[in-house]
Each structure stands twice: as C-alpha cells, then as structure tokens.
Amino acid sequence: MNEKKLQFETISVRGASGGDSVTGAISYPIYQSTTFKHPELNKSTGYDYSRTNNPTREEVERTICLLEEGKEALAFSTGVAAITACFHLFKPGDHIIVSEDLYGGTFRLFNDIYSVFGIKSTFVDTTSLDGIKEDITNETKAIFIETPSNPLMRVSDISDISYLCKKNKLTLIVDNTFLTPYFQKPLLLGADIVIHSGTKFLGGHNDVLSGFLIANDKDIISKLRVVQNSTGATLSAFDSWLLLRGLKTLSIRLDKSQENAILIANYLKRNENIEKVYYVGLEDHEGYDVNIIQSTGYGSMISFKVKKVSLVAKLLKKLEVISFAESLGGVETLITYPYTQTHVDMPNDLKQRLGVDERLLRLSVGIENINDLLDDLKSVLGE
Known part of the structure; x- marks a missing residue:
C-alpha cells in the first residue's frame, strides 16, 4: 500500500510502517538498545549506534515526515534542542529576523545564547511584510516565525514571507507547534524548515519531552543530520514510542x-x-x-x-x-x-x-x- 495515498488520520494511527514488519506487532517496538551487531566487516543492518539511528526513533521521524508532507524529519530530546540544531546551520556574523511575539525560551536562545556565538537577531512584527523588509540586511540569512504566535496569537502570512525569502535567498523557518500538521502545513506554503515542540500537541499527554525538524531540501537535511548526530540531543527509543502512541489520537x-x-x-x-x-x-x-x-x-x-x-x-x-x-x-x-x-x-x-x-x-x-x-x-x- 502506498502510504502517501492514505489520509492524515490513518497515517497518524498506523505510523509510517503500519506496525512491525518482523513480528507483526501493532504497537511499534521499543528498541531499547544503544548498539547493534554487524553481520561482518564493512556490513551493517543500517543501525550501528542509537545516537546515530534507532529503529523506534526512525519510525516516529518517518511518521512526522509523512504528516508534515516533507522529505525527512529529525527527532530531538526537546523542542529547544531542535531549534538549537537548526541554528547550527548559521555562522558568526549571520543575521536572523525573528517574530517579536514568541515563546520566551526561544527568545532566550536568541538573546542570551546565539548572540554569544556572533549570530545576530532582530525581533520584528512578522505580521507586517513591510516591517520585515525594513530589517533585511546583507547579513540576513533567515526568517524565524511562530504562527500563531505565543502568547498573543499573531498570525504571519507564511506564503508571503516565503516569497520574500526566496526573493532574498533567505531560509524560512516556521514553528508549527500550536497548529500541528493537522491544521497547518508550512512546507506546502513555502517554508524551508518546520519546527515542533513535540512535547505539546504531538505527544499530547504531558508525559514526554521532544522536538522535531522537518525539511524538503536535501542539503539542509544532510547538514541537520550531521548536527543531530554530532551534538547528540536525540530522542530516546522510549520517548519515540510515547510520541507514536500520542500521534494515534x-x-x-x-x-x-x-x-x-x-x-x-x-x-x-x-x-x-x-x-x-x-x-x-x-x-x-x-x-x-x-x-x-x-x-x-x-x-x-x-x-x-x-x-x-x-x-x-x-x-x-x-x-x-x-x-x-x-x-x-x-x-x-x-x-x-x-x-x-x-x-x-x-x-x-x-x-x-x-x-x-x-x-x-x-x-x-x-x-x-x-x-x-x-x-x-x-x-x-x-x-
């Protein structure tokens, strides 16, 4: 069965694999192993060490990817870990335009952490396209928005901002935590990277911390995979299973x-x-x-x-x-x-x-x- 033809609700219930193909388990197994055996020299099952890849985490990544209609998704230990990984794409001197009304933890990352490493940010009312244009400089590399925003529920026009980003060769990053892919799909509206605090609606039961990045561009995905593996803030097997369970409803x-x-x-x-x-x-x-x-x-x-x-x-x-x-x-x-x-x-x-x-x-x-x-x-x- 072609998974892409299934409807959203069906994908969220079945997951990317529809259960475990080896045992037939409906609830995808928790692969609580840090390391995996190799058949012989220079051969691998595709799993070597769980920080790099784990079957349960891979399943939740593939499921989130299908729901957001992206090319790949990456799962992290928290939402701020996902945001942090995303900003390893930038270097000292780069400038990022950020929604001024956004989660306080994200504000803290930009204001107190990224600034130490020379990444500059300007907090802007991203509901105003003219306001965004005024703050674009030669050093601007990305626009980061929340829509609806936290806590004032401001709505930024993703398509219009996407057009502006493409015109200026900027990366558009959208935090989609509040609406989830069930209500909003920023990648289809032109976003380059979608962020989730999976702790919130995706998990849905206040019992798991997690974060996700979803993208379409192969170069962006490749860079993010290196960051994910190198920095190590990956989602555990058990927490991946909790996310899969939460997504079903x-x-x-x-x-x-x-x-x-x-x-x-x-x-x-x-x-x-x-x-x-x-x-x-x-x-x-x-x-x-x-x-x-x-x-x-x-x-x-x-x-x-x-x-x-x-x-x-x-x-x-x-x-x-x-x-x-x-x-x-x-x-x-x-x-x-x-x-x-x-x-x-x-x-x-x-x-x-x-x-x-x-x-x-x-x-x-x-x-x-x-x-x-x-x-x-x-x-x-x-x-």
Missing part, C-alpha cells in the same frame, strides 16, 4: 480541544471581567482572515487579558478543573501566567510593548467536558 484530540476552545473564547469575550480575548478562531481576531487561508483550523490556544490585576491571583488559586501549570497541548486544560512563567526572560519593556503584561493569562484548552470547564471559569469570573 492527534486528530481526535485536536478536534475536541478546538471545539472546547471556541466555546470558551466566546464565553470570555462576553464576560464583563475580561478586557480582551486573543483567539484565532474569533472572526474579529486580527489574523483571522490570513489563518483561514493558510490553515484548516484554529487550534486550542487562547490568551486573555483581565480588567483587574487582582483577578489573576484569584483565578490561579481558585480554579479546580483547570490546572495552573506551564506547557500546553495536552489533554488537560492548563492556565499559564506568561509574565512570570513562559516569558519571564523577556525584558519588561518588550513585554509591556507587546502586551505581555501583568493582566495576561494563557489557556491551553484540553478535551474535558465543556460544561465542567465553563463552570470552573464561571466560579471565579461569573457569567
């Missing part, structure tokens, strides 16, 4: 959590205690029109701003069904306070300018019963 989880998110976003929008709601699925959201063109869904991430700072502590203490915790993308609904959690390393002046202030909260909506989630919010915010 990806479409079902995302459909349900999005259904919940739409209802919660509309509740928050009506609530007198809420000043503003940031959700891509609301028609008055600034990026709504772009998002419906380049994706097939809105996802389940919501940020909202309360009118009174005092409500923040009250919400985080009194919510019972919704958990106050970092991270996102799991089956459980989580609420996060970006100002002191995910975006704590951003300078206060930048946070204030972006609107990541003391009144902003972020929800990762899970798959619980919607009435329980709404009742939980209403117990603090009222009707």
Whole structure:
C-alpha cells in the first residue's frame, strides 16, 4: 500500500510502517538498545549506534515526515534542542529576523545564547511584510516565525514571507507547534524548515519531552543530520514510542480541544471581567482572515487579558478543573501566567510593548467536558 495515498488520520494511527514488519506487532517496538551487531566487516543492518539511528526513533521521524508532507524529519530530546540544531546551520556574523511575539525560551536562545556565538537577531512584527523588509540586511540569512504566535496569537502570512525569502535567498523557518500538521502545513506554503515542540500537541499527554525538524531540501537535511548526530540531543527509543502512541489520537484530540476552545473564547469575550480575548478562531481576531487561508483550523490556544490585576491571583488559586501549570497541548486544560512563567526572560519593556503584561493569562484548552470547564471559569469570573 502506498502510504502517501492514505489520509492524515490513518497515517497518524498506523505510523509510517503500519506496525512491525518482523513480528507483526501493532504497537511499534521499543528498541531499547544503544548498539547493534554487524553481520561482518564493512556490513551493517543500517543501525550501528542509537545516537546515530534507532529503529523506534526512525519510525516516529518517518511518521512526522509523512504528516508534515516533507522529505525527512529529525527527532530531538526537546523542542529547544531542535531549534538549537537548526541554528547550527548559521555562522558568526549571520543575521536572523525573528517574530517579536514568541515563546520566551526561544527568545532566550536568541538573546542570551546565539548572540554569544556572533549570530545576530532582530525581533520584528512578522505580521507586517513591510516591517520585515525594513530589517533585511546583507547579513540576513533567515526568517524565524511562530504562527500563531505565543502568547498573543499573531498570525504571519507564511506564503508571503516565503516569497520574500526566496526573493532574498533567505531560509524560512516556521514553528508549527500550536497548529500541528493537522491544521497547518508550512512546507506546502513555502517554508524551508518546520519546527515542533513535540512535547505539546504531538505527544499530547504531558508525559514526554521532544522536538522535531522537518525539511524538503536535501542539503539542509544532510547538514541537520550531521548536527543531530554530532551534538547528540536525540530522542530516546522510549520517548519515540510515547510520541507514536500520542500521534494515534492527534486528530481526535485536536478536534475536541478546538471545539472546547471556541466555546470558551466566546464565553470570555462576553464576560464583563475580561478586557480582551486573543483567539484565532474569533472572526474579529486580527489574523483571522490570513489563518483561514493558510490553515484548516484554529487550534486550542487562547490568551486573555483581565480588567483587574487582582483577578489573576484569584483565578490561579481558585480554579479546580483547570490546572495552573506551564506547557500546553495536552489533554488537560492548563492556565499559564506568561509574565512570570513562559516569558519571564523577556525584558519588561518588550513585554509591556507587546502586551505581555501583568493582566495576561494563557489557556491551553484540553478535551474535558465543556460544561465542567465553563463552570470552573464561571466560579471565579461569573457569567
């Protein structure tokens, strides 16, 4: 059977191989081995040492690759490990344009780590093509975007930015963590590299750390493979198996959590205690029109701003069904306070300018019963 003819949901359930071809195991085996026997001198089974290649990791890489419709995928121990590997493609003096509204850990990498090695970065509102053009220099080598962004859900036009990148011979890198390949496929829109924190929606159960890079260009893939093997932050066999298990329910989880998110976003929008709601699925959201063109869904991430700072502590203490915790993308609904959690390393002046202030909260909506989630919010915010 030609795997490429299968639909997304079927691929995510079956995996790239459809099970183990040797034993017939439906659940792909965990090859918990660091090393592999060679038949004889100068001959290999294709597996030598697990840092270089492991059958279970290879299976999850091939599966993610099919779902993103790329040529190859590489699995890493965390999302930031994947980003770090990606930026080994650049050298001192290179300049990268980055979405100004993005995950605080990514900001920290650019601002505190890459800068030490001479890689320069400029944080730009990538929803504005003119704004991007103004910051392109002779040293610019890449544009890195999150869309929707974290935490303000800004939507950047992948196709337009891709056209700009090709015109200027730049690499376009897209973090697709929030929407996953189920809702958005940046490679088909012109991106060169797609990044995922697989810890989030791909794993889906808050029990595994992982990261992925997916690309189409053979030269980029070859370089990334060398980086992956040389730096060693590869995904373990057991964690690869957890990802394969999580992927089986990806479409079902995302459909349900999005259904919940739409209802919660509309509740928050009506609530007198809420000043503003940031959700891509609301028609008055600034990026709504772009998002419906380049994706097939809105996802389940919501940020909202309360009118009174005092409500923040009250919400985080009194919510019972919704958990106050970092991270996102799991089956459980989580609420996060970006100002002191995910975006704590951003300078206060930048946070204030972006609107990541003391009144902003972020929800990762899970798959619980919607009435329980709404009742939980209403117990603090009222009707």
